[in-house]
Amino acid sequence: MLKDRFITAFNVLLPESWQVNFREAAGVTVDADEEQWRKLTGDADRDLSPMTQVRMQKIGHWLWESNLLANRIVELPVAYLLAEGVTLKVQDDENQKVLDRFWRDPINDMDLKLPKKVRELGIFGEQCYPAFVNDGDGHVRIGYLDPSLIETVVTDPDNREQPIGVVTVKDRKGNARRYRTIINGPEEVFSRRTREIRASFPDGEAFYFRVNDLSSGTRGRSDLLAQADWLDAYDQFLFGELERSGALRAFCWDLTLKNATEDQVKARAKKVAAPKPGSMYVHNDSETLEAVAPDLQAADTSQGARLFRNHVLGGATLPEHWFGGGGDVNRATGESMSEPTFKVLSMRQRFVKHMLESIGRYVLLKASGSDREIDWADPKWAVEAVFPELTVSDTTKYAAALQQVVVAVALAIERGLMTEATALKIINAVAGRLGVEFDAETELKAAQVERAKRKEEDVFTEPPATGVEATGTT
Numbered sequence: 001m002l003k004d005r006f007i008t009a010f011n012v013l014l015p016e017s018w019q020v021n022f023r024e025a026a027g028v029t030v031d032a033d034e035e036q037w038r039k040l041t042g043d044a045d046r047d048l049s050p051m052t053q054v055r056m057q058k059i060g061h062w063l064w065e066s067n068l069l070a071n072r073i074v075e076l077p078v079a080y081l082l083a084e085g086v087t088l089k090v091q092d093d094e095n096q097k098v099l100d101r102f103w104r105d106p107i108n109d110m111d112l113k114l115p116k117k118v119r120e121l122g123i124f125g126e127q128c129y130p131a132f133v134n135d136g137d138g139h140v141r142i143g144y145l146d147p148s149l150i151e152t153v154v155t156d157p158d159n160r161e162q163p164i165g166v167v168t169v170k171d172r173k174g175n176a177r178r179y180r181t182i183i184n185g186p187e188e189v190f191s192r193r194t195r196e197i198r199a200s201f202p203d204g205e206a207f208y209f210r211v212n213d214l215s216s217g218t219r220g221r222s223d224l225l226a227q228a229d230w231l232d233a234y235d236q237f238l239f240g241e242l243e244r245s246g247a248l249r250a251f252c253w254d255l256t257l258k259n260a261t262e263d264q265v266k267a268r269a270k271k272v273a274a275p276k277p278g279s280m281y282v283h284n285d286s287e288t289l290e291a292v293a294p295d296l297q298a299a300d301t302s303q304g305a306r307l308f309r310n311h312v313l314g315g316a317t318l319p320e321h322w323f324g325g326g327g328d329v330n331r332a333t334g335e336s337m338s339e340p341t342f343k344v345l346s347m348r349q350r351f352v353k354h355m356l357e358s359i360g361r362y363v364l365l366k367a368s369g370s371d372r373e374i375d376w377a378d379p380k381w382a383v384e385a386v387f388p389e390l391t392v393s394d395t396t397k398y399a400a401a402l403q404q405v406v407v408a409v410a411l412a413i414e415r416g417l418m419t420e421a422t423a424l425k426i427i428n429a430v431a432g433r434l435g436v437e438f439d440a441e442t443e444l445k446a447a448q449v450e451r452a453k454r455k456e457e458d459v460f461t462e463p464p465a466t467g468v469e470a471t472g473t474t
Contacts, residue, residue, distance in 0.1 A: 046217035050151075053219055057148055060123045060222035063231055069309065070224055070231045072323060073316045074122045080345050081352060082115050084388035088360045092380040098367045099360055099383070107141045117144075118352055125220030126150070126210040127355075128166055130179055131362065138366040142359065145206065151176065153208065153218040154201075156194050161215045163208050164194060165201040179206035184361045186373050207362075209355050211348075227312050234308045241301055248294065256288040317344045342390055349387055356385040398433040405430050420444055 048056060063070035088099045103110045121127050128145040145168065154165040168177045178201040187195050210220030224231065253274050257265055275281045281289055310320050317340055360383035361376060368374070374381050409423035424440040431437065 046214045047219050048221075054148060056222055056225055056228075057124050059228050060125075060224045063224050063228060064123050067231050067235055069234060069312055069323065070227070073227070073312075073318065074119060074223060076318065076322065077122065077345055077348055078115055078119050080390050081349050081387065082118060085111065086114060086356065086388075087386045088356060089384045089386050090360075090364070090380070090382060095364050095367075095380060098364060102140055102360075102363045105139075105141060114356075120147075121209065121211060121220075121352075122223040122348075125212050125222045125225070126208070128179070128206050128208050129359075130204055130206040131182060132204070133366050138369055140363045140366050142207070145179075150219075153210075154197070155218055156190065157197070158191050158194060160218075163218065164190070164198050166206055166208055177203040179203055179208075181206060181208045182358070182362055184358060184365060184376075207355075207359060209351075211351060223316070227315050230308065230312045230315070234305075234312060237301075237305065237308055241305070251291045251293040254288075254290050254292045258286045258288075260286075317341050345390055349390070353385045353387065357383045360385070398430065402427070402430045402434070 047053070064074050065071075088103060090096050090099060102108060117127055117129075124147040126147050128147065128150060129142040130145055132141045132143065133139070134141075145166070149168050150166060151169045152167040153163050154167065156162040156164050163181045165181060166179045168179075170176045180198050180201040182205045183189065187198070190198065212221035212223065212225070213219065255268075255272060257268060260268070275289075283289065306320070309323065313320055313323060319338055319341060322338075322341075361374075361381070364381060364383065365374060376382060405427055409418060409426055412418035413420060413423055421440055421444050424444055428438055428440055428443075
């Protein structure tokens with residue numbers, strides 16, 4: 001082949017010690033950004049970069065502080081969740097005293113600090129509370145670690161979904177704190193390797209909660225992350241409209257001189273002054289003075305503002321009439337438009353409920369004086385966070401529906417089309433909307449007992465005959 005003859009001829013021209021074997025080069029095209037790609041089957045990283053995480057937190061705080069729309073997106077859920085207050089309840093009296101002491105502790109002061117914690121959960125997407133336990137009586141106080149001071153959240157190597165530790169950024173002396181996350185369970189729930197990793201976190205325990213995250217992520221996301229650019233753009237749009245409104249109100253005085261030379265115009269300009277309001281301007285027919293306003297030919301921008309605002313509010317699942325934009329909304333459509341919002345608020349309420357109940361269980365666990373495994377389903381230990389209702393329910397329609405349901409199921413039972421147990425389950429479904437729930441089987445047994453008791457009491461007894469009736473005389 002031509003290639004082989006070329007190699008032979010080339011070697012003839014070189015000394016024997018320099019002669020080499022040539023091999024044909026082979027390669028593939030490499031994209032300019034090849035190093036930025038990862039395999040589909042590789043390890044997934046669902047977190048923002050550390051610098052982006054910090055920037056997200058700064059932007060979220062700045063928007064909440066300076067942007068009216070962003071402030072409402074954060075504050076409305078806080079108000080709906082906590083406006084009437086929250087309490088921790090448990091059925092055991094002694095455990096209730098422990099919870100009350102923790103809640104009202106002057107350092108914990110949960111009535112005052114809970115709204116801040118829920119607010120910052122939405123702004124920053126995560127919260128970390130170091131726990132401090134009194135060695136004598138097990139009393140718990142919780143602190144606060146600003147999310148900007150979190151360097152890394154370490155997860156279980158066998159289960160990335162489970163955080164096991166929090167590492168803070170280094171202070172000026174180069175020291176970082178390492179907190180074990182609290183799980184309210186024995187360490188044996190982790191593998192031996194995970195327990196060894198958790199043992200390397202010697203600076204105490206801390207609660208760590210995050211929202212808007214994914215299972216394979218380690219950090220939370222702000223409620224304002226997706227809307228940040230649009231919130232800022234909406235602000236800029238309104239500032240632009242403010243400047244345009246100022247320009248539309250501006251005007252100038254136009255003085256026209258007929259047949260005047262350039263020198264005459266300059267001389268007149270040195271003497272003339274803008275007339276004051278209510279003053280009089282006297283001139284001959286060679287001068288004309290009039291006020292001139294700008295004609296910017298700008299269309300009405302209210303529809304544009306509504307478009308931008310609704311784009312942001314839609315991303316936050318908030319109806320526009322919650323932010324002063326009535327549109328074509330009446331009471332009926334307003335209630336239906338608010339339903340998705342209350343679903344989202346209910347999800348956040350469930351998360352905050354989980355937060356508080358986890359803290360409450362930890363408080364009871366430490367007060368018990370042991371790290372033994374506790375059955376949290378036991379009413380004595382079953383901590384419940386009691387929230388106010390998100391909305392005041394309109395009971396009128398449910399009361400009417402309950403009446404219709406009772407009549408319907410009674411008719412079905414009378415005709416043999418339904419059992420009493422099934423009927424009670426249907427009634428319970430409607431009664432639950434009124435805030436009353438019961439177990440159908442238990443209620444049926446109690447109703448049968450009362451029915452039998454009433455039958456015994458209602459047995460008719462013939463009154464004794466009087467003397468006149470007995471003798472038959474009148």
